[in-house]
Amino acid sequence: MDRRRLLIVTAALPVAGVLSNAPAAWANGDLPPGDTQPPPGPPITVTVEPIEGPDAVYLPLAPGTINDVERAKLVLRLLITNNAAASLTISKISFSFPGSGIPAKAMQGVDLVLGDGGVLTPGQAKWWSNGSVTLADDTKVKNQVYLDLPVPATVRVHVYASGYLYPVVVTLPLAPYQIGHSLPFDIADLRPGECISAVGDHWANGGAPGPQIYAHDVGVIGWDDNANAWSGLLPYAVGTPNEDLLLQDFRAWNLPIRAVADGTVISALDGMDDNTVIGQFPDPTPSPVGGNQVWLAHADGTRTYYTHLRKGTVAVANGDTVTAGQIVGRLGNSGNTTGPHIHLEVRKYVSTNPLRPWVLRDAWLIERAANTPWNPQSQLWVNGNGLGIPNKEMLIWPSKWAPVWYRPHIPEFIEYDWPPHHWTKLLDRTHDSGYHAVAISPYQVDGKALFSAVFRPAGRVAQKVSFALTAAEFAAESAALRRDGYRMVSLASHVEGEVRYTAIWSRDAGPASTSYQGVGLDEHRKQLEALTANGFRPVNVSIVAPDGTPQVSAFYVKDDSRSFAAPYLLTESDYLKAVQENARAGRQVTHVSAVTYAGRPHFSAVFQQSADGHFKHGLTSAQLFTELDGQRGGSYLTQALAGYEVDGRAAFTANWSKG
Incomplete structure (x- = not known):
């Protein structure tokens, strides 16, 4: 049969009356009965992306957990060109998977x-892509195609035009996209308990060519043990997500953004202010919408796009050569954005700039709902190498190494405001991550005991912690540990119904030492004088005042190599004077504890000879967090830290020195 004649006839006859089963068969990916070649369609040309070699490529998706079904995401960009001398109307597009x-x-x-x-006018070409679209009735629909693995061998793209019975059909083999990139983050830049957060379904297409369909808006969230929830806000942020928040309240704010591979800077823009109104798009829409941004070209034929960077932090210029991991800027809130995050895209580096999926390298993923509360040791994590982010709220650990409570190689970190009933959990986590406590400091707030602790890499030395023991329990455990070859390295006391004791023990050689617990002020003074006369110096002095009567516990080591001072039960003003006086004498705070006595905080401190110090006093919990956050990755180590109560809230005094 002459199909050209058939098309002329059907223009005047109802389609249903002529070869009514053929279009249905073709729409499902099958040839009409008796045909071996596709019927002629409208006079249009259709080109397809993303294409690698002969294949249309799809994105293999990470499952939400290791137990979930693996799927793939197929997004195609079509360039449709009208080759006719008259206008025509594209009426329908469909995908089928023959066989x-x-x-x-x-x-x-x-x-x-x-x-x-x-409508396409003669010679006109238009882009189309299967992203999201809002229909005339304001219904938002998603045209992206999700397929269970294994993916079919081929895809057929059918493009129909009004007045033509058959579509133009493009048949392509399907293959997974395999050019991968890490995310532009270093696990070393995240705080303990933080993960990258993303959903593999971008809210906008980026126009008809769909460059943003495979894009990701990426932020940072962290687990708050006290709130028992995930949050993108820092623990001490004030305000609600859309009210009274500052940019620096967000965990993601100012995070270093790093090149995902070696490359060349092909565009770098800086100078746009960060939006300070949270929860709203700026009006008018800024130009460029990406704000402060960087484009990198890579040897694998792709270019990567980093947007919404913080003003004044873009660290590269056009033409610069960068290496993988190099900081190109810091995460901000510039451009068309409602809150701090980074928008990421990858495209093929050719003139038409076609979209490409972001295939992950060096990442582990898990659906957030399957990892609430936070558990890096869950067996449900997915190794994301070679996979994409699925259309779920995902936690991402940006490292080739599996998630841990605390990442390796942190010189020091501090946990604080921990109640006693969470303490065993904290010690287990730090131990499993290869860290030991080097100092534990209890304090009272509103009649409740809280703890802070300093942790450092464990090394090969075995450690034990005697935690919150009564006097009898502590005496028995101390004797047992000494018999097993452990020595005390830290001692503290607090009141929780009765006086309780906490000590850190190390199984290695060390200087001679001694300690006492629960003595009065006069006895402490006598012991201090006698022991220092015999070459001992105090390491810890801890005072509690149950029923208003001070009780002193102290730990000493044999060491007369450095001058020291150990004033105790000082008022706040006397303590601050002692800090100044000792600083003039070349001594810094190496230990401090606090107790509420006679209705006011009193301090006991040990000062030792030290070249430098970074002393802070009266910090709130939020201010301490900011102070510690500013020192991450620096060369300062904690020498002393103590909490105390001011107006029913925790306050802190601390000293750091160069490590």
């Missing part, structure tokens, strides 16, 4: 994506 049994997917809102009602 798979998967029903064809008819795309919705084709005319809306193409614009002008789907």
Whole structure:
């Protein structure tokens, strides 16, 4: 049969009356009965991206957990060109998967994506992509195609035009996209308990070509043990997500953004202010919408896009050569954004700039709902190497190494405001991550005991912690540990119903030492004088005042190599004077504890000879967090830290010195 004649006839006859089963068969990916070649369609040309070699490529997705079904995401960009001498209207686009049994997917809102009602004038070319589209009734639909693995061998793209019975059909083999990139973060830049957060479904297409369909808006969230929840805000942020928040309240704010691979800077923009109104897009829409941004070109034929960077932090210029991991800027809130995050895209580095999926390298993923509360040791984590982010709220650990409570190689970290009933959990986590406590400091707030602790890499030395023991329990455990070859390295006391004691023990050689617990002020003075006369110096002096009567516990080591001072039970003003006087004498605070006595905080400190110090006093919990956050990755180590109560809230005094 002459199909050209048939097309002329069907223009005047109802389609249903002529070869009514053929279009249905073709729409499902099968040839009409008796045909071996596709029927002629409208006079259009259709080119498809993303293409690698002969294949249309899809994104293999990470499952939400290791137990979930593996899927793939297929997004295609079409360039449709009208080769006719007259205008024509694209009426329908569908994808089919011949031989798979998967029903064809008819795309919705084709005319809306193409614009002008789907009309192409003679010689005109328009982009179309199967992203999200809002229909005339304000219904938002998603045209992205999700397929269970294994993916069918081929895809057929059917493009229909009004007045033509058959579509133009493009048949392509399918293959997974394999050019991968790490995320632009270093696990060393995240705080304990933090993960990268992303959903593999971008809210916007980026126009008809769809460059943003595979894009990701990426932030940082952290687990708060006290709130028992995930949050993108720092623990001491004040305000609600859309009210009274500052940019620096967000965990993601100012995070270093790093090159995902070696490359060349092809565009770098800086100078746009960060939006300070949280929860709202700026009005008018800024230009460029990406704000402060960097484009990098890579040897694998891709370019990567980093946007919404903080003003004044773009660290590269056009033409610069960068290496993988190099900081190119810091995460901000510039451009068309409602809150601090980074928008990431990858594209093929050719003139038409076609979209490409972001295939992960060096990352572990898990669905947030499956990892609440935070558990890096869960067996459900997925090694994301070679996979993409699925359309779920995902936690991402940006490292080739599996998640841990505390990442390796941290010189020091501090946990504080921990109640006693969480303490065993904290010690287990730090131990499993290869860290030991080097100091533990209890304090009272509103009648409740809280603890802070300093942790450093464990090394090969075995450690034990005697935690919150009564006097009898502590005496028995101390004797047992000494018999097993352990020595005390730290001692503290607090009141929780009765006086309790906490000590750190190390199984290694060390100087001679001695200690006492629960003595009065006069006895402490006598012991201090006698022991220092015999070459001992105090390491810890801890005072509690149950029923208003001070009780002193202290730990000493044999060491007369450095001058020291150990004033105790000082008022706040006397303590601050002692800090100044000792600093003039070349001594810094190496230990401090606090107790509420006679209705006011009193301090006991040990000062030793030290070249430098960084002393802070009266810090709130939020201010301490900021202070510690500013020192991450620096060369300062904690010498002394103590909490105390001011107006029913915790306050802190601390000293740091160069490590």
